[in-house]
Amino acid sequence: MQNNGGWWSYFWSWITGFLVSLSAQDIIFGIGAVFTGIFTVLTYLSNDRKNQAIASEGKRRTDILQAYIKNRENINNADAPKVAKEMNEVLERFEK
Numbered sequence: 001m002q003n004n005g006g007w008w009s010y011f012w013s014w015i016t017g018f019l020v021s022l023s024a025q026d027i028i029f030g031i032g033a034v035f036t037g038i039f040t041v042l043t044y045l046s047n048d049r050k051n052q053a054i055a056s057e058g059k060r061r062t063d064i065l066q067a068y069i070k071n072r073e074n075i076n077n078a079d080a081p082k083v084a085k086e087m088n089e090v091l092e093r094f095e096k
Contacts, residue, residue, distance in 0.1 A: 064094060 022030075068090055 061091065064091065 065087060068087060
């Protein structure tokens with residue numbers, strides 16, 4: 001047996017001593033804290049994906065409206081309600 005790994009012996013003895021000093025309630029609390037941390041990270045990632053999807057959908061919708069407005073010629077202020085109605089119709093057709 002080699003004795004040149006003395007640091008690891010101290011490390012594992014500290015870990016063993018720490019775990020022995022814990023009660024069953026402390027161990028269960030620690031396990032619960034680990035699971036809570038895992039679910040917190042997973043929930044964050046899920047919400048982040050959802051928020052990115054919403055943002056990309058909003059950008060796509062804005063791009064559609066910009067393309068529609070660029071293709072329209074001679075938009076007057078008097079035609080604003082008509083243009084708004086047409087834009088809503090275009091978006092409704094595109095979202096289906």
